[in-house]
Amino acid sequence: MKTEADRKSFVLAIDLGTSSTKSALFDSRGNRILETMAQRAYPLDTDAAGKAELLAKALAEAFEACVGESIEAGRALHGGTFHIEAVGVSCFWHGLMGLDAKGKPVTEVITWADSRCREDAEELRGRWDEKAIHRATGCMVRSSYWPAKLMWLRRTNARLFKRVARWVSPAEWLMERWCGVGRCAVGMATGTGLFRPDQLRWDVKILSFLGIDTAQLNPVGDEPLATSSAIQERYPELKEARWFPAIGDGAASNLGSGAVEPGLAALNLGTSAALRVMLRGTAAKAPFGLFCYRVDPERYLIGGAISNAGNLRAWCLRELKLSSDADELERALVERKIPQHGLTILPFWVAERAPFWREEMPSMVMGLNPGTTALDILQATTEAVYYRLALIAETVRKATGDIPQIIVSGGAQKSPASMRRLANILNQPVYPSEESEASLRGAAVFALEKIGAKVDQFKPSKPVRPERKIAAVYASAFAMHRALEERLG
Structure with a gap:
């Protein structure tokens, strides 16, 4: 039987996708409160040259609208007498933004699908041993990842490149707006192509080659952040909330669908699609051609993604x-x-x-x-x-x-x-999957795990x-x- 506290204490989950943002409240067992579901769509700006960007302003507005709608729905359900214990966030991997010294965007959100850096990726493969880079980072040397995108930006817009004080994922930027501090989760850094999943650190040799240093990247860690005072005034429900840095949507999908043990694979079909298996250990490696991404310091994923779904x-x-x-x-x-x-x-x-x-x-x-x-x-x-x-x-x-x-x-x-x-x-x-919004639930599960809650595990559905x-x-x-x-x- 649920206690009074269980009924009125929730986790807020947010899922940032390439076509829409979603949010909802989840109870302490990982069950979605259906009435609190919110969603806002936005277009992907594309062209024949390979551009695939999201407008930073549109993403921020969708994030704010979804969070506000979910909290308002929670107020309606509970008479305004509930609080949010933690916030979990899922975000599409490989998205890149440049911020100035004040934390304001100087680029739009360059998504994984942006292929304008294809020639730069090819040049990097000519200079680097791609198999060695893959062994080190778990990522291929391709247009999806940050190295080629950073090289392209430096080559085509050196003035803008020099203006950037920090390079971040879109989720890091949004959470900084709501928490006042920037932090990159292990489960987000791992998808950049700049991170060592076996050593849990940025790869300084790759950074040096690309002309950036660790001071231009957020600190890596899964420690929670607090809600800023301005946001607390607007949403008192978030006053004591712990915001856990955003993890990649693939990691969230495995957590949310229950594919968390060997022999279980999560297959997610969204704008793109991927198949992933979650394993445990520090020696995170994958065969060439597949990715190897961290979920957190204890768990990692092996799998592959396709761009067309x-x-x-x-x-x-x-x-x-x-x-x-x-x-x-x-x-x-x-x-x-x-x-x-x-x-x-x-x-x-x-x-x-x-x-x-x-x-x-x-x-x-x-x-x-x-x-x-x-x-x-x-x-x-x-x-x-x-x-x-x-x-x-x-x-x-x-x-x-x-x-x-x-x-x-x-x-x-x-x-x-x-x-x-x-x-x-x-x-x-x-x-x-028993949960149609696997990445959204996965964001909630990640936060619930971190605060020590016991999450209900899905039983296999009828195959x-x-x-x-x-x-x-x-x-x-x-x-x-x-x-x-x-x-x-």
């Missing part, structure tokens, strides 16, 4: 003029059990990442004919995204052993057609199992997908 579905719906009625689309896709469209697609609208990192490879649609429909292209594109995840799953298995349970969160978990297709392409059971004959058809289509990539690569 929900963003590709959104492109199909928009550009192919497909129905905006999700139920109508679901009914149509449920009937399409196998790939009868004759299409083979390489889904590289945005520069691809794991496991091969062929950033220069163009997207391709092979097999178009006069009978091809918009729905055919949507189905084939979805399948191609799942093939990329199957490649990552193969590579992860080689590194960590069998993965008997793959827990799925994000848009696909709500779609029976998608879950069945995913199970048949992976040729193994997939388990829909969606592969169908033998359909899985065999998909195995043949998957082989054609791989063959096309190999011919072009």
Whole structure:
């Protein structure tokens, strides 16, 4: 039975994504208070040159609006007599901002998807031993990460580069606005490409090469921050709250979906997608092509991410003029059990990442004919995204052993057609997460763990199992997908 304190003491969780920010209150067991859910969307500013930025002002406004809405909802539920014990934050990895000496942005938020630094990444690979850098940092030398982005900024805008007093993730900047102090979590630093996950420190050799030093980066640590006095006046509920520095969304997704032990993988399908396994230990290493990111000093992730997932579905719906009625689309896709469209697609609208990192490879649609429909292209594109995840799953298995349970969160978990297709392409059971907002819950779980709360662990949900004959058809289509990539690569 919950005590009076349990009913009125909460954790606030915030999830900063590349397309929207979400927030909600969670109870002391890690259960989301549904009535407190808030969300604000914003556009990603892109162009043909590879730009992929978020406006810092739009992100700050979304953050403030979501927090305010969740707290107001909490007041409505509890008559204004509740307090927030801790705040947990999840944020998309690899985002980069430059701040001036007063902590004000001199850049917008440069996201992982921004590929304008592709040539700089290539130059760095020519100068560095990429395998040695990967062993040291857990990150590839690619356009997603900070080294190439910093080199590009210094090359193309030296004046701006010199104005920057600190380089931070967007979550660090936002939390500094609310707490008055900047700090970078271990679980955020690990995704920059500048951090040593086995030694828990910035890599000074890489920093020196890029023309920056540790004074231009926030201190690394998971120690909590306090709410600033100005924010306390506005939101008394936050007066005693401990703000834990933001962790990467991938780490949060594993925590939030319950994929926290060997043999359990979290597969998240959002704007991008990733498959990750959480392990324990200090010697954090991953096979070349996969990432190795810290969750905290005791735990780390091995996995791989792809750049094209929900963003590709959104492109199909928009550009192919497909129905905006999700139920109508679901009914149509449920009937399409196998790939009868004759299409083979390489889904590289945005520069691809794991496991091969062929950033220069163009997207391709092979097999178009006069009978091809918009729905055919949507189905084939979805399948191609799942093939990329199957490649990552193969590579992860080689590194960590069998993965008997793959827990799925994000848009696909709500779609029976998608879950069945995913199970048949992976040729193994997939388990829909009990929490549709895995990264948001993961932010809450991280904070709850740090304050010593006992969090409810999810029990496995009913799996969606592969169908033998359909899985065999998909195995043949998957082989054609791989063959096309190999011919072009």
